[in-house]
Amino acid sequence: AQKVTQAQTEISVVEKEDVTLDCVYETRDTTYYLFWYKQPPSGELVFLIRRNSFDEQNEISGRYSWNFQKSTSSFNFTITASQVVDSAVYFCALSEVKGANNLFFGTGTRLTVIP
């Protein structure tokens, strides 16, 4: 069965520090997709990135970067030079190609960036 684990419940960093949010997943499928979502204090859920299981290239978007390692079943998210606006709950999620294509979420990591 599929499972997504975000072991870090809460993280606090001082502004301009780098921070990495961990995500470990379990699946029996060979083809799957991984996602990261952001939930700012206003409450909406914002899609950040998608990665498929055949693409292990790291991705960088501005201050955000993602490290996908199939060997360790991890899809970690790093924020460089954090800012107060990065304060949010971040969710990692998994979607398997087989079945109904439902999205399974981790329990989330609450990031607080202290000015």
Add this chain to the structure above:
Amino acid sequence: EAQVTQNPRYLITVTGKKLTVTCSQNMNHEYMSWYRQDPGLGLRQIYYSMNVEVTDKGDVPEGYKVSRKEKRNFPLILESPSPNQTSLYFCASSLGLARSPLHFGNGTRLTVT
């Protein structure tokens, strides 16, 4: 503007009083789903629908009903709400493929006393 619209945003009710949370999307998406978010538990799926008249249970369906009579609408019905259904609810839609990101509504905060 492409969006998923949920109503109401906030709802306070009493145990046993039937309620409906509406959800509508304007993106012609095949797939729609309801999630509830609780502290420490993340987002858990309640029900989903792959298309009109096709619905199925998610991980926590007890106490909820849904219907999909039209492609754009996917209401969540609580026939007899109980306090353990106090939660933040999200409706979402997508193209229905594994690679398709979900588009979420803004959430409905439900309190059952």
